[in-house]
Amino acid sequence: MSRIGRLPVPVASGVNVAVAGRTVTVKGPKGSLAQELPGGIDADVADGKILVKRRDDSKSQRALHGLVRALLNNAVVGVTKGFSKELEIQGVGYRAQLAGSNVSFTLGYTHAIDFPIPQGIQIAVEKQTKLTVTGIDRQSVGQVAAKIRSLRPPDVYKGKGVRYLNEQVRKKAGKTGAK
Numbered sequence: 001m002s003r004i005g006r007l008p009v010p011v012a013s014g015v016n017v018a019v020a021g022r023t024v025t026v027k028g029p030k031g032s033l034a035q036e037l038p039g040g041i042d043a044d045v046a047d048g049k050i051l052v053k054r055r056d057d058s059k060s061q062r063a064l065h066g067l068v069r070a071l072l073n074n075a076v077v078g079v080t081k082g083f084s085k086e087l088e089i090q091g092v093g094y095r096a097q098l099a100g101s102n103v104s105f106t107l108g109y110t111h112a113i114d115f116p117i118p119q120g121i122q123i124a125v126e127k128q129t130k131l132t133v134t135g136i137d138r139q140s141v142g143q144v145a146a147k148i149r150s151l152r153p154p155d156v157y158k159g160k161g162v163r164y165l166n167e168q169v170r171k172k173a174g175k176t177g178a179k
Contacts, residue, residue: 005065008049009073012080017045024050024072028079031120031136035075041068050076078136085145087131091160094152095128103131107152107162115151118144130165 011017015028022037037043040055041064052069054061077083089096089107096105103123105113117123121135121144131148135141145164154161154169163169 003066005052005054005062005069007069008051009069009076011045011048011050011076015076015079017050017076019043019045024075026072026075026079028076030079030082033075033079033137035068035071037068038064041065043068043072074138078138082134082136083138083141084132084134085141086165087133087145087148087162088165089129089131089162090154091152091158094160094162096125096131097128098123098125103148105148105151105162108160109152113151115148 012028015026018025018027024035024037024043026033026035040061042053042055044051044053050072052065052072054065074083089105091108094107096103098104099114102114102116103125105115107113118140120137121133121140123144124132124134126132133141133145133148135144149162149164152161154163154167156169156172157174159169159171
């Protein structure tokens with residue numbers, strides 16, 4: 001058995017889990033998420049817990065067993081607490097500001113970059129150099145944070161750019177100059 005897959009997913013109070021065919025729907029105070037089950041993996045809800053089972057012990061089924069359990073756990077945590085990623089902007093003149101349903105970034109390019117906020121994601125800008133991306137879907141929150149970081153990744157020589165909060169950037173030495 002998969003060490004992760006065999007663990008039951010605890011369902012918090014106020015969360016409703018419904019299994020309909022190959023789809024597991026999780027509804028909670030923050031919203032609703034649906035997760036498709038791959039072939040050979042089944043989910044049952046009993047005693048306030050979700051149990052994930054596989055049909056056989058093939059390598060692909062063993063790999064999917066733990067994955068599906070982790071995805072269902074993320075769905076339950078997402079609709080109760082939610083997920084967030086924090087980003088910080090470092091560099092002189094680098095900043096972000098909220099403009100309606102877009103975030104406008106000034107990152108040292110000749111133009112400002114308008115980043116549209118996807119549906120189901122909230123972005124809060126504090127102090128023009130700190131962003132918080134929140135939402136109920138863990139994958140979407142991480143993807144949006146990665147896209148924002150890719151607008152100007154941290155420079156390896158000066159460290160300027162967009163980075164995750166407390167991310168360590170290893171700096172290169174640069175030129176030594178004439179002697």
